[in-house]
Amino acid sequence: SSLPSSSAASLHGSAGGKVPLGLRRRALRVLVTGGAGFVGSHLVDRLVERGDSVIVVDNFFTGRKDNVAHHLANPRFEVIRHDVVEPILLEVDQIYHLACPASPTNVVGTLNMLGLAKRIGAKFLLTSTSEVYGDPLQHPQVETYWGNVNPIGVRSCYDEGKRTAETLTMDYHRGANLEVRIARIFNTYGPRMCIDDGRVVSNFVAQALRKEPLTVYGDGKQTRSFQYVSDLVEGLMSLMEGEHIGPFNLGNPGEFTMLELAKVVQDTIDPNARIEFRPNTADDPHKRKPDITRAKELLGWEPKVPLREGLPLMVTDFRKRIFGDQEA
Numbered sequence: 546s547s548l549p550s551s552s553a554a555s556l557h558g559s560a561g562g563k564v565p566l567g568l569r570r571r572a573l574r575v576l577v578t579g580g581a582g583f584v585g586s587h588l589v590d591r592l593v594e595r596g597d598s599v600i601v602v603d604n605f606f607t608g609r610k611d612n613v614a615h616h617l618a619n620p621r622f623e624v625i626r627h628d629v630v631e632p633i634l635l636e637v638d639q640i641y642h643l644a645c646p647a648s649p650t651n652v653v654g655t656l657n658m659l660g661l662a663k664r665i666g667a668k669f670l671l672t673s674t675s676e677v678y679g680d681p682l683q684h685p686q687v688e689t690y691w692g693n694v695n696p697i698g699v700r701s702c703y704d705e706g707k708r709t710a711e712t713l714t715m716d717y718h719r720g721a722n723l724e725v726r727i728a729r730i731f732n733t734y735g736p737r738m739c740i741d742d743g744r745v746v747s748n749f750v751a752q753a754l755r756k757e758p759l760t761v762y763g764d765g766k767q768t769r770s771f772q773y774v775s776d777l778v779e780g781l782m783s784l785m786e787g788e789h790i791g792p793f794n795l796g797n798p799g800e801f802t803m804l805e806l807a808k809v810v811q812d813t814i815d816p817n818a819r820i821e822f823r824p825n826t827a828d829d830p831h832k833r834k835p836d837i838t839r840a841k842e843l844l845g846w847e848p849k850v851p852l853r854e855g856l857p858l859m860v861t862d863f864r865k866r867i868f869g870d871q872e873a
């Protein structure tokens with residue numbers, strides 16, 4: 546394999562200068578699949594900062610080299626262009642599995658990464674999603690809720706793919722004694738988010754910056770809870786390092802209707818931005834809000850950045866990417 550040697554990696558302490566050498570945590574070799582994407586690249590930043598050796602496996606479907614370009618000169622960082630649908634041989638201590646095309650191959654990729662984790666005895670973290678709750682009949686959603694997912698709807702491929710990924714993860718835990726972690730991620734936003742993939746926060750921000758109307762689907766009364774990406778990354782790392790398998794909801798309980806979100810975007814970018822109503826997609830969940838009691842109690846984690854603080858940080862990044870540096 547093309548790995549940085551573990552002895553080189555272990556020269557880098559991670560706990561900062563004040564901790565006696567013997568007490569420093571051994572630097573780890575960490576694989577981040579989907580590490581060139583939005584969430585993955587922020588996770589990579591923190592892992593590299595901590596002193597770990599990081600390998601990114603990404604096929605650049607939705608991710609961008611730009612997101613990790615600042616690490617390319619670092620000998621403890623490596624990026625491999627690879628589709629996780631194909632098997633791969635690597636030697637690492639931990640696997641954060643984020644790579645996820647919105648297609649049935651999502652399951653195959655997860656199976657391969659579980660097989661890899663089993664062969665090398667690595668700890669495996671799955672980034673699942675709040676979509677496993679479907680259009681929830683329980684509000685807010687607790688991890689013990691089994692969900693309300695349409696198996697044949699337009700959104701099913703993603704939802705059911707993640708549900709199957711959770712099943713496989715638990716099967717490998719029970720059957721192969723794999724150490725696993727499951728995060729159920731709620732709507733997350735921040736710098737480096739895809740500009741044109743149609744998510745509501747990226748749509749509204751790009752529309753307001755481009756002086757286009759904000760497209761509200763349906764009556765705009767459906768709710769979501771928006772988490773800033775740095776909070777999510779802290780949650781993922783606490784989960785990986787902690788003792789508990791999960792699943793854990795990782796999200797910000799602050800709940801907004803889409804009309805309220807549009808108002809926050811207007812206040813942040815352009816008070817004159819117009820709103821335009823469009824028909825909603827089928828099976829759109831009416832409400833979504835995480836109950837994060839379990840993560841608070843067992844991981845000591847909770848989000849710190851409210852929407853009105855996080856949004857401006859994303860706007861700065863979007864301005865640069867849409868208009869170029871000179872106008873930013």
Ligand code: NAD
Binds near residue numbers: 628
């Ligand atoms: P993203 O699209 O920015 O990142 C996914 C990355 O995976 C991209 O870099 C993409 O190129 C890569 N990828 C996709 N298919 C691949 C394949 N077959 N092989 C290798 N690489 C592949 O999305 P994100 O928002 O950063 O999401 C990361 C993870 O978190 C995903 O698993 C997603 O389902 C989960 N999640 C995200 C959110 C959110 O709000 N952002 C919410 C719930 C769950």
Ligand code: UDP
Binds near residue numbers: 631634
């Ligand atoms: N796999 C991989 N890298 C590895 C080990 C396994 O990509 O280092 C893939 C392997 O090709 C298989 C999947 O992971 O498709 C599941 O592997 P496992 O050994 O669990 O199942 P098996 O091969 O016994 O069906």
Ligand code: UDP
Binds near residue numbers: 744745803
């Ligand atoms: N939405 C909207 N305008 C847009 C994009 C999305 O009103 O331009 C709505 C969408 O109908 C949904 C909510 O915003 O009710 C969140 O959509 P998104 O795709 O961001 O996330 P998800 O539905 O996966 O939670």
